[in-house]
Amino acid sequence: MSAPLTINILELTRRAGTLKDVVVSLPVADFAFGDDRIVATRDIDVELHLESVNGGIVVQGEVAGDTTMLCRRCLREISTSVAVPVDEIYQRVPDNPDAYVLEGEQLDLLPMVRETMLLGLPDAPLCKPDCPGLCPQCGADLQSDPCQCQAQRTDERWSVLDQLRGQLGD
């Protein structure tokens, strides 16, 4: 299996200031996201600019993809475009707490790209901001299929109010 995100860094790290671009589209299966928020995703577009600095490599760019997720409330499928900026540093001897460790002659960018993409996904995707979700009693999709439970509960609420009014009136 080819590994388009594994870069030989021997040449790159020889001299600070050396640049390298990594621009690829990869099938989502390559990332093994294992995240149940993701239902399906088209290819992931990776565009990274690597710059060799003293003791490491700075990686900047963007990771983007169109993802299908499920609405957190009603489980409808939603298509989301995710584009996450990348600004990371790899260091031989990390002095930056956020740095990735650079080892050997190969740099595998895939774990970082996977993490970046996952961080960029919404935690609680909604099909629309005011999605009413599913009825907790009968499971009806309240957006397209208003059920009777809701009306009943409103009635109950009113009847409590009526009772209170009645008591106050006494």
Ligand SMILES: [Zn+2]
């Ligand atoms: Zn929804």
Ligand SMILES: [Zn+2]
């Ligand atoms: Zn219901």
